[in-house]
Amino acid sequence: MAAQTEESDCAREQTKAEQDVDQVRKRAARDQQRLDSGAVSSPKDLENLQREITSLAKRQGDLEDVVLEVMERRESAQARVAELDERVAAVQAKLDDATARRDAAFGELDGESGSVTKERQVVSASVPADLLKLYEKLREQQGGVGAARLYQRRCEGCQLELNITEVNEVRAAAPDTVVRCENCRRILVRTSESGL
Numbered sequence: 001m002a003a004q005t006e007e008s009d010c011a012r013e014q015t016k017a018e019q020d021v022d023q024v025r026k027r028a029a030r031d032q033q034r035l036d037s038g039a040v041s042s043p044k045d046l047e048n049l050q051r052e053i054t055s056l057a058k059r060q061g062d063l064e065d066v067v068l069e070v071m072e073r074r075e076s077a078q079a080r081v082a083e084l085d086e087r088v089a090a091v092q093a094k095l096d097d098a099t100a101r102r103d104a105a106f107g108e109l110d111g112e113s114g115s116v117t118k119e120r121q122v123v124s125a126s127v128p129a130d131l132l133k134l135y136e137k138l139r140e141q142q143g144g145v146g147a148a149r150l151y152q153r154r155c156e157g158c159q160l161e162l163n164i165t166e167v168n169e170v171r172a173a174a175p176d177t178v179v180r181c182e183n184c185r186r187i188l189v190r191t192s193e194s195g196l
């Protein structure tokens with residue numbers, strides 16, 4: 001935006017400088033016409049007219065230099081605008097691409113979340129209410145994981161291995177008893193690979 005503002009400022013300056021040149025040129029042409037017409041006869045007036053024409057020519061030259069200088073500045077401002085426009089376009093393309101990928105990922109996550117939620121509903125409907133309540137409480141306390149697999153005598157919730165006393169207790173518990181990890185208090189899920 002700053003580059004665009006500079007460019008339009010230069011454009012305005014250029015127009016103004018060109019108008020100045022034009023004004024001086026017209027006045028000089030008028031003077032020249034009067035001189036050529038022979039309407040001015042007094043030597044003093046003629047001399048004044050000549051002097052004014054000379055000074056107007058110098059003034060025109062100076063003003064034309066100003067126009068050139070402004071044009072140069074305007075050109076470099078235009079180049080800067082073009083370069084920045086290109087960069088903006090490149091960044092915008094990257095942003096569009098990232099947005100599209102993000103939206104696609106959101107879509108996938110929504111789909112996955114929907115099917116996982118359905119699965120969970122089916123599973124939780126088959127779990128006794130008091131066990132489900134305990135599980136939900138633990139889940140809240142333990143960062144979203146209320147139950148963990150007991151795998152090769154290790155609680156997969158806290159990754160600690162059960163000591164021999166704990167193993168013996170779990171081993172002695174009836175299959176439908178809810179056993180808990182002594183360390184993290186999560187519900188331990190026994191399988192054939194629990195190492196009991």
Ligand SMILES: [Zn+2]
Pocket residue numbers: 148155156157158159160181182183184185186
């Ligand atoms: Zn544990």
